[in-house]
Amino acid sequence: MNRADDAGSHPRPQQRREWISLDGPWEFAFGDGAGWRGPADVRWDRRICVPFAPESPASEIGDPGFHTTCWYRKVIELPADARDDVWLLHFNAVDYTACVWANGRIVAEHEGGYTRFTAELTGLADAGGRVEIVVRADDDPQDLAKPRGKQDWQLEPHSIWYPRTSGIWQTVWLERVPRTRIDDLRWYGNLERWEIRLEMQLGGERRDDLRFHVQLRTGANVLADDTYHVIAGEVNRSIGLSDPGIDDYRNTLLWSPHSPTLIEATLELLDPDDNVVDRVLSYTALRSVGVQGQSVVLNGRPFPLRMVLDQGYWPATGLTPPDTDALRRDVELAKEMGFNGVRKHQKIEDERYLYWADRLGLLVWVEMPSAYRFTTQSVQRLTRQWAELVPRLSSHPSIIAWVPFNESWGVPNLPDIRAQREWVQALYHLTHTMDPTRPVIGNDGWESAATDIVGIHDYDHLPERLAQRYRTHDDIPELFQRERPGGRVLTLEGHPHAGQPIVLSEFGGIACDVHRPGAWGYSVAPTCNDFAERYAALLEVVRGLPALAGFCYTQFADTYQEANGLLYSDRTPKFPLEMIADATRGPRVPRIPLPDSETTKLADRGAPGVQHEPNAP
Numbered sequence: 001m002n003r004a005d006d007a008g009s010h011p012r013p014q015q016r017r018e019w020i021s022l023d024g025p026w027e028f029a030f031g032d033g034a035g036w037r038g039p040a041d042v043r044w045d046r047r048i049c050v051p052f053a054p055e056s057p058a059s060e061i062g063d064p065g066f067h068t069t070c071w072y073r074k075v076i077e078l079p080a081d082a083r084d085d086v087w088l089l090h091f092n093a094v095d096y097t098a099c100v101w102a103n104g105r106i107v108a109e110h111e112g113g114y115t116r117f118t119a120e121l122t123g124l125a126d127a128g129g130r131v132e133i134v135v136r137a138d139d140d141p142q143d144l145a146k147p148r149g150k151q152d153w154q155l156e157p158h159s160i161w162y163p164r165t166s167g168i169w170q171t172v173w174l175e176r177v178p179r180t181r182i183d184d185l186r187w188y189g190n191l192e193r194w195e196i197r198l199e200m201q202l203g204g205e206r207r208d209d210l211r212f213h214v215q216l217r218t219g220a221n222v223l224a225d226d227t228y229h230v231i232a233g234e235v236n237r238s239i240g241l242s243d244p245g246i247d248d249y250r251n252t253l254l255w256s257p258h259s260p261t262l263i264e265a266t267l268e269l270l271d272p273d274d275n276v277v278d279r280v281l282s283y284t285a286l287r288s289v290g291v292q293g294q295s296v297v298l299n300g301r302p303f304p305l306r307m308v309l310d311q312g313y314w315p316a317t318g319l320t321p322p323d324t325d326a327l328r329r330d331v332e333l334a335k336e337m338g339f340n341g342v343r344k345h346q347k348i349e350d351e352r353y354l355y356w357a358d359r360l361g362l363l364v365w366v367e368m369p370s371a372y373r374f375t376t377q378s379v380q381r382l383t384r385q386w387a388e389l390v391p392r393l394s395s396h397p398s399i400i401a402w403v404p405f406n407e408s409w410g411v412p413n414l415p416d417i418r419a420q421r422e423w424v425q426a427l428y429h430l431t432h433t434m435d436p437t438r439p440v441i442g443n444d445g446w447e448s449a450a451t452d453i454v455g456i457h458d459y460d461h462l463p464e465r466l467a468q469r470y471r472t473h474d475d476i477p478e479l480f481q482r483e484r485p486g487g488r489v490l491t492l493e494g495h496p497h498a499g500q501p502i503v504l505s506e507f508g509g510i511a512c513d514v515h516r517p518g519a520w521g522y523s524v525a526p527t528c529n530d531f532a533e534r535y536a537a538l539l540e541v542v543r544g545l546p547a548l549a550g551f552c553y554t555q556f557a558d559t560y561q562e563a564n565g566l567l568y569s570d571r572t573p574k575f576p577l578e579m580i581a582d583a584t585r586g587p588r589v590p591r592i593p594l595p596d597s598e599t600t601k602l603a604d605r606g607a608p609g610v611q612h613e614p615n616a617p
Contacts, residue, residue, distance in 0.1 A: 004281050009324045011092055011171045013355040014395050015185050016281040020174040022074060022089075022133075026050050028061065031069035031136070039101050039134040042071045050074075050172055053095075053165040056318040066142070066155065070167035072135040076174070078121075083129045086177050086204065087121040092170035092350070096139040096146055103132050112385045113139070113165075114147065114348040114369060115392075121174075137167040145378040147385055149346035149369030150311065162560045165319045170350060178278045179205045182212075182267055187284035187395040188437060191254070191299060194243040196224075196263065196284055202233040210277060213268040214239065216284075218253065218261060227270070241286070254299050255285035255397045257340040260361030262397075285358065285397035291439055291452050294473065294501050296549045298363075298400070305363070305503060305550025306543075306584055307341035308334055308566070311559045312349050315569045324352050329571065331356040334556065336577045337566060338584030343505060343552045346370060346406065348389060357398035365401045365552075366393060367444070370409035374420055378410060386427060390434045401438055402431045407445040407457065408488070414447045415492055425450040444505055446488035449495045453549070455505035458485040461523035461534075463541040470504065470547040479547070501549035504542060509554040510534055511563040512574055521564035522554070532575040535566075536583040543586060553584075 002009065004016040011019070028048035036042050052059035054070060078087060091098065095113030099106060103126065108119035125131050140146075141164050142153045152161035183203030189196055198214065212235045216224040224239045244250055255261050262283045269277040287299055295302035310330070314322055321327050327350060334342050341363030348369065357364050368386050371378040386404055393399060404427040405411060411420040428442040428450035439452035448454055460466055469475075469483060480490050480497045491497055511521020512531035525531035542551050558565035566580055567573050573580060 007281070007283070007355055008328060008352065008359070010355075011090065011173050011351065013351055014187070014282045014284075015182070017175055017177065017279070022076065022172040022174060023050050025074075027073040028054070029071045030054075030063075030067050031071050032067050034069070036071070039071075039073065039104065039132070042073070042134075044071075044073060048072070050168050051092075051170050052317050052320050053167055053169045055163050055166060056316060056320065058317040058320075058322065064163050067166060068138060068140055070137045070139070072137070072168060073132065075130055075132050078125050078129045078131065080129060082176055083125050085122070086179055086181075088175045088177055089119045089121055089133065090116060090173050090175060091118070091135075091168065092116045092172070093348075094135070094137050094168050095165050096143075097137065099136045101132075101134040112147075112381070112388070113169075115385050115388045116170075135168065139164075139166040141166070144372040145375050145381070147369045147371050147382050153372075157560055160562065162313060163318060169318070169320050177204070178269075180207045180210070180269065181278045182269060182280045185267070185280070185282060185395070186391065187265075187282070189255075189284065189286040189288065189397065190238070191286060191288035193238070193240070194286075195238045195240045196286065197238045198235065200235045200267070202230065202269075206233055209272050211270045213266075213270055215266045216241075216263050218263055223263060230269070253286055255287040255358075255361075256298055256303075257335075257361040257363060260359060260397075261285065262358060283358070284395065287397050289400045289438055291501050294499060294547075294549060296400075296439070296453065296501050296503070302549075303340075305341055305552070306339050307343050307363070307365070307505075307550065307552035308337065308339045308556045309345050309506060309552050309554045310334070310342045310556040311345045312347045312353075313557075313559050313569075319347060321350060321353075327353040328356045328360075330556070331360050331362050333567065333571060333577075334362055335360065336581060337573075338581035339553075341365070341400070341550075341552075342556070343367065343403075345555075348393075351393070351396075354393065354396045354398055358396055362398055363400045364396070364398045365403055365441070366399055367403040367406055370406055372410055374411055374413075374417075374423075379423060382410065383427065383430070387430065387434065390431055394435045394437075399438065401441055401453065402435065403441045403444050403455075404428070404431060405443040407486070408443060408447050411443070414443070414449065415489070421449050421492065441505075446486055446490055448491045448497075452500060454490065454497060454500050454502045456485055456490060456502060457506035458483075458504060459507060459509050459522040459554075460485075461510070461538075463538050466504075466507070466538075467541045467545065470502070470545040472546050476502070476547055502547055503549050504545075504551040506552060506554050507542065508535070508538060509564040510538075516561075516563065518561045519563040520561060528574045532579055532583075535580070539583045540586075 001018040004018050007013045010016045025047050027044040028046050049060050054061040055064045097111045100108040100119050102124045110117040150162050151164045181203045184201040186199040210230045213227045265282040267280045343365040346369045414420050424442045428440050431440045441453050441455050442450040444455035445457040509522030512525040512528050557567040558569040
């Protein structure tokens, strides 16, 4: 059993019990055109290392060709003293549809490559406690009407698209749970009222005699210790915290990239005799995010965004991280390069990445992987998955924006086709309905029809032209009338810019490694030294543009044929991290020490002395 208190490795970090990983060797077979109807028909002819997709070298299959069907088989043995308990089998992501058998019985069917699902194994083990798990995953490699992100539909990766990801590509795990249990847990911070809102629904068997105990704490400091009756199978409560009043103390509790304070939570279901029926570990945070005028605001104050576009691929493992340490290291690298946020591009990332973003303090824009056709089926598929993902991820304080569409992908005729515009507008409003606490960027890049932040993609490689384009707030009306980055209008007719903040959400893309066949960038520096100079010159201009509320540089790391990362694909920096950070946020300014008398006053008050980055907003 893996421990519940190790949040960094738990596949569901905000609802933790002990768990068992099923990653590792499984039997495997491609079933393309074989006509196998069930597990008994399959000819198991090889092994695969789960959770790596069969296209990736790490899977030990390494076959990037067109395959429509993957079969998986693994026999597990439940502990002898717990075979009659409730066992849940979790799949964090299988692309694209899945059917799961347990000892010959279908226990789950699911559609969607970016949403998790669960099967119950209770009572299905044989006399020896063994359960044969078989998974069939179907994934048409050329279907453009399903959300597929950057997965190429051509045999060889081309342009900005990369190798495909089929079958199981995130962790598979087991969890033993009570027959009545804590489920569907969500957190919302309310800074205006200085409270934490909790929503929980019971899972499993219904009971009406339970109470719900919540303890919130930071370190050894208990913030709340409350017990509520579970009514109609759920608990919905706003937990008021003691407002310390003084900013020094308030700031220690607020979450931000400079001070990522998490509020740890222990949640228990209690029976009438105070016995613990279920116990879950979780966490939340107190922070607010929104827009005011032409600024993005965090905790009520303007917060200039310094983000980097991150596609979340690794050389040997594709979309799947090599291990959980790789997720933590990517968060650390983004911060070490001077960024305060990432735009996760065309991927729903492993939740353990979001845990480290929460824990270490990194803002995240979550973007839905695109479909590339506009059909009734594509609308239904993408909307259904997005409606699952937003509530599931909304408790992570690091997430500050939702992006349902990118660059009009899947809605290619927005200026001319009303139905496409209305779908963008519908998802904008649906997202706000599911989560009214965060900004929504309806269509990032251009052709905006409904948005809280105008995201612009502009790969002009000349800093002076960017300076001219986004020079001052007074130039904004002319900007929206004149400029056509990517050849597209920035806002659609009838939906003019209404004063929303403007973020240069893609720019740069400078490559300095174009010696590999097919490698490219939006512009090319002949050496890494030249790349460092160009990056510094570009960022010096973009950082100081008054018309912008922030920026997102392309990109974090080289991704297959795209050689425009600040890091190589193995995460080695192309020039020193300190130099990247200085260019990203500006040269460091030495701290001015407090006089000894002021230092003594703070120590006497017991104030923790909140640390901020130099030049932090």
